[in-house]
Amino acid sequence: MDELETKIESVLFWKGEPMSRKKLATILKVSENEINDAVEKLKNNLAHRGIVLQEKENEINLGTAPQISNLIEELRKEELNKELSKATLETLSIVLYKNGATRAEIDYIRGVNSSFTLRALSVRGLVEKTVSETDNRRYIYKPTFELLSFMGVAKIEDLPDYEQVNNSIHNAVKEEDVVAEELPIQNLEDETTFEN
Amino acid sequence: MDELETKIESVLFWKGEPMSRKKLATILKVSENEINDAVEKLKNNLAHRGIVLQEKENEINLGTAPQISNLIEELRKEELNKELSKATLETLSIVLYKNGATRAEIDYIRGVNSSFTLRALSVRGLVEKTVSETDNRRYIYKPTFELLSFMGVAKIEDLPDYEQVNNSIHNAVKEEDVVAEELPIQNLEDETTFEN
Amino acid sequence: METESSSQIYTVKTEAFEGPFGLLLDLVEKRKLFINDVSLASVTEDFLSHMNSLGDSGSLSPAEITSFIQVAATLILIKSKSLLPNLSLTDEEQGDIKNLEERLRLYRIFMGLGGSVKSSFGKEMIFAPLERKNEILVFLPDSRITKDTMMEFARNVLGGMPKKVFLPEVEVRKVINIEEVIDNLTQRIQSAITMSFAEFSGKKSGQHTRAEKVTVIVSFLAMLEMIRNGILNAVQNNHMEDIIIEKIPDSALVEEVAGEIN
Numbered sequence: 308m309d310e311l312e313t314k315i316e317s318v319l320f321w322k323g324e325p326m327s328r329k330k331l332a333t334i335l336k337v338s339e340n341e342i343n344d345a346v347e348k349l350k351n352n353l354a355h356r357g358i359v360l361q362e363k364e365n366e367i368n369l370g371t372a373p374q375i376s377n378l379i380e381e382l383r384k385e386e387l388n389k390e391l392s393k394a395t396l397e398t399l400s401i402v403l404y405k406n407g408a409t410r411a412e413i414d415y416i417r418g419v420n421s422s423f424t425l426r427a428l429s430v431r432g433l434v435e436k437t438v439s440e441t442d443n444r445r446y447i448y449k450p451t452f453e454l455l456s457f458m459g460v461a462k463i464e465d466l467p468d469y470e471q472v473n474n475s476i477h478n479a480v481k482e483e484d485v486v487a488e489e490l491p492i493q494n495l496e497d498e499t500t501f502e503n
Numbered sequence: 504m505d506e507l508e509t510k511i512e513s514v515l516f517w518k519g520e521p522m523s524r525k526k527l528a529t530i531l532k533v534s535e536n537e538i539n540d541a542v543e544k545l546k547n548n549l550a551h552r553g554i555v556l557q558e559k560e561n562e563i564n565l566g567t568a569p570q571i572s573n574l575i576e577e578l579r580k581e582e583l584n585k586e587l588s589k590a591t592l593e594t595l596s597i598v599l600y601k602n603g604a605t606r607a608e609i610d611y612i613r614g615v616n617s618s619f620t621l622r623a624l625s626v627r628g629l630v631e632k633t634v635s636e637t638d639n640r641r642y643i644y645k646p647t648f649e650l651l652s653f654m655g656v657a658k659i660e661d662l663p664d665y666e667q668v669n670n671s672i673h674n675a676v677k678e679e680d681v682v683a684e685e686l687p688i689q690n691l692e693d694e695t696t697f698e699n
Numbered sequence: 700m701e702t703e704s705s706s707q708i709y710t711v712k713t714e715a716f717e718g719p720f721g722l723l724l725d726l727v728e729k730r731k732l733f734i735n736d737v738s739l740a741s742v743t744e745d746f747l748s749h750m751n752s753l754g755d756s757g758s759l760s761p762a763e764i765t766s767f768i769q770v771a772a773t774l775i776l777i778k779s780k781s782l783l784p785n786l787s788l789t790d791e792e793q794g795d796i797k798n799l800e801e802r803l804r805l806y807r808i809f810m811g812l813g814g815s816v817k818s819s820f821g822k823e824m825i826f827a828p829l830e831r832k833n834e835i836l837v838f839l840p841d842s843r844i845t846k847d848t849m850m851e852f853a854r855n856v857l858g859g860m861p862k863k864v865f866l867p868e869v870e871v872r873k874v875i876n877i878e879e880v881i882d883n884l885t886q887r888i889q890s891a892i893t894m895s896f897a898e899f900s901g902k903k904s905g906q907h908t909r910a911e912k913v914t915v916i917v918s919f920l921a922m923l924e925m926i927r928n929g930i931l932n933a934v935q936n937n938h939m940e941d942i943i944i945e946k947i948p949d950s951a952l953v954e955e956v957a958g959e960i961n
Contacts, residue, residue, distance in 0.1 A: 316553025317571040318578065323519070323828045324619060334578065355504055357512030358554075359825055370825035375513040379826045382514070382530065385640070389821035393721075396813035399820075404812050416805045419718035419766045426861065432616030452827075453616070458816070459823035467815055476808060519828050587841045595844065596852035613856055622830060628838035649838040654846055663850045671857050 311337060311345040312352070316369075325361075325368035325452050350461075361452055362462040368452050373459040388431065389457075394424045399454070402434050404472050406463050407449040409439075433457070504548060507533060507541040512565070516554070521562035583627060594620040595646075598630050600668045601676075602659045603645040605635075608676050718763070719770035720806040722749055727803075734803050736796060740781035743774040744919075747926050772880050773799045775923065779884055782916050783891045881927045885920060 314335055319326060328346065332339045346367060350360045357375060361368040371379055380387070391399070398421055401413050413421045425448055428434040433454040439445040450463060460466055504512075510531055515522060524542065528535045542563060546556045553571065557564045567575055587595075594617050597609050609617045621644055624630040629650050635641040646659065656662055724734075726745050732738035750767050773795045780786050780796075788796075 313551070313553040313568060314571055314574065317567040317575065318553075320516070320554050320565070320828075321567050321575050321578070323831055324622075334574075352552075355509070357504075357509040357514075358516050361825065368827070369516070370827055371513045371517050372509065373823035373825050375510055376822070376824045376826075378510060378530070379513065379517055380824070382517075387821060387824075391817060391820060393813075396817055397809055400809045400812035400816045403816065404809070415802060416809055417718055418720040418770065418802060418806065419763065423861070426614050429615050430610045430613075432610075432618065435615070451616075456825040456827065457821055458819050459825055461825070467819070472808070472812065476805065517826055517828050519831050583837060583839050587843065592841075592843060592848065593852045593856050596849045597856065599849050600853040612860060614860070626837075627840070628836060629840065629844075647838070650840065650844070653838075653840045654844060654849070656846065663846050668850065668853050668857070672853070675857060675860055 309345065309348070311335065311341060312349045315342070315345055315349055319360075319367065319369045323369075325363070325366040327365045328367065329365060331367075359461050361455060363450070363452055363455065366452070370452075370456060376459065392424075394419075394421070395428065398424045398428060399433065402428075402448050403450050403454070403458070403463065403466060404469065405476060406473065407437075407447045409445055409447055413448070505541065505544070507531065507537060508545045508548070511538070511541055511545055512549075515556075515563065515565040519565075521557075521559065521564040523561050524563065525561070527563075587623070587627075588620070590615075590617075591620045591623050595624055595629060597672065598624070598644050599646050599650075599659065599662060600665065601672045602669065603633075603643045604672075605641055605643055609644070612672065612675055719746075719750075719767045720803055721810075722746060722767075723770060723774075724803060724807055724810065734800055734807070736777050736781065736800070739774060739800070740778045743778040744922060746774055747771060747922060751926060770799065771926070775881065775884060775926075778919065779888055782919060783888060786887060786891045878927055881923050885923055888916065888920060 315331060318331065318334065328339055328342045332342045335342070346360070346362075350362075353360050357372050358369055359372050361370055394417075397417050398413055401408050401416055405412070410421060410425060413425070425434065425436075429436060429448075431453075432451055434448045435451050436446050436448055439447050455461070455463065458466065463469065511527060514527065514530065524535055524538045528538045531538070542556070546558075549556050549565075553568050554565050555568050557566050590613075593613060594609055597612055598604055601608065606617055606621060609621070621630065621632075624644075625632060628647055630644045631647050632642050632644055635643045651657075651659065654662075659665065662668075723739075723742065723746055726742040726749075727734060727738050730738070730741065732741070750771055753767070776788065776792050777796055777799075780788060
């Protein structure tokens with residue numbers, strides 16, 4: 308294990324929360340490319356261990372290996388809320404397999420207004436609302452590390468059939484903007500609603 | 504890495520504090536000898552990494568590698584001295600005006616998960632986590648005495664418009680049922696997501 | 700909370716919340732059909748009568764009624780066109796039909812994915828480490844924590860929460876609009892019947908005799924009348940009910956506070 312890799316592992320362990328690669332580069336006084344290389348190595352090193360490295364966009368995080376799930380669950384004092392309503396499942400599958408979606412896109416696919424479902428998912432920490440990188444007037448609901456953790460995947464691409472599904476739906480959803488105005492309540496609400 | 508070693512690493516990583524070999528043997532349903540062998544292997548495996556295995560009498564623990572201690576100390580100072588985010592201040596205001604709140608209540612009012620912001624507030628001694636007097640399975644976040652005196656209030660009721668804002672918060676949390684109707688998700692008792 | 704197996708057949712009355720696509724897809728799939736205009740035309744009557752009974756039972760919120768009605772309007776178009784091929788549709792109407800098919804296909808994809816999410820969710824999980832204990836007790840406040848800023852933040856976050864309000868007028872307008880759509884379609888169908896009178900007698904009509912075809916159309920018109928009344932009932936039963944919408948938070952206030960401090 309090289310020095311940078313060691314440091315990254317240490318810092319992530321100490322922090323116990325997700326950190327951005329950018330932040331790590333600043334702290335460790337190296338380039339982001341160097342961070343990326345070291346993270347790749349660290350990930351390989353952790354491949355068959357009790358700790359996994361999770362990745363999401365620019366952030367990385369350490370967690371327990373999914374195969375130990377039952378054991379840790381037993382050790383926890385509090386019960387996990389694993390309940391998912393039909394509305395929640397639909398919404399989560401859209402947010403996951405599209406790797407982030409606007410509320411208009413979600414409403415378009417579901418045929419119903421999803422604002423309450425999205426708020427509840429956000430309260431549970433399973434999705435987060437972020438400003439679109441390409442259009443700062445739009446909000447995108449994205450999967451959180453917490454959601455990836457519940458799904459037991461280190462990164463979004465590890466979801467079953469992700470690649471295949473993601474390709475096929477991207478081709479199919481192009482027309483969403485045209486129809487967004489048809490949706491109930493849509494126009495009454497502003498996307499800033501849940502901002503914090 | 505064999506299975507037992509993986510499990511030990513996972514549990515120690517998750518727990519973040521020293522555990523006795525005996526306790527590990529009980530949890531993992533193996534003999535103490537088996538634990539000793541696996542711990543020896545784990546120690547060797549971790550020898551040149553960012554996470555090290557520490558032993559003290561009969562207890563073992565995972566910690567950051569000693570050669571990284573200066574870096575960690577720097578990070579700790581930086582974390583303690585950085586400006587509080589808007590999200591953190593917002594969370595603090597609810598803890599103050601609710602005069603003690605569960606994380607679920609704070610999440611519900613804010614519409615987002617507040618684990619990280621509550622952690623940031625705890626680390627800086629602004630709020631403290633206590634077990635609820637009425638329900639010992641629930642944690643309540645309370646403002647610290649130091650915070651109140653820093654703000655120049657002798658008691659929480661001296662906050663401006665305390666009664667009115669406090670009432671609004673109580674009503675907002677009560678209305679929870681109304682909103683949860685469509686989304687059978689919200690559970691005030693549920694502190695589980697990130698926390699223990 | 701659903702604990703039922705995925706094989707359980709959709710039942711209209713029991714589900715607390717089921718959007719129009721769930722119902723429509725179920726009707727199409729029960730008949731083992733592909734999603735296209737032909738299959739949608741064949742399930743239109745079923746969809747409308749299910750919708751009507753949902754409306755009568757009062758189990759739909761106004762927002763839900765609206766989303767069902769939107770789909771119903773498009774289905775009625777599809778059905779009318781299938782009964783009367785010479786009925787001319789506007790570009791917008793044709794667009795609605797194409798969109799409905801596409802949305803339904805997408806919805807089916809995500810319904811399936813929802814099943815796979817359900818089967819992995821919470822099974823083999825990754826856990827974040829427990830909160831590390833604070834070894835050193837410190838008190839490190841921030842100059843922005845004052846009595847006034849805390850009050851502003853608290854008021855602001857409360858102001859941003861979803862509020863209960865009355866059914867917005869626009870919802871009612873959309874519902875009224877569907878009435879017009881039905882009236883308008885009824886007229887168009889009636890005049891199309893006259894226009895295509897000759898066509899009915901021709902051999903193009905396949906197995907249907909002229910009399911049969913007229914009967915089908917007349918009963919569809921009767922159905923439309925029933926739906927029209929059903930929608931009115933649903934609206935009358937529901938439109939005074941509260942629904943909840945989001946209030947736009949006055950985030951400017953927080954910024955103002957922050958600005959004052961900086």
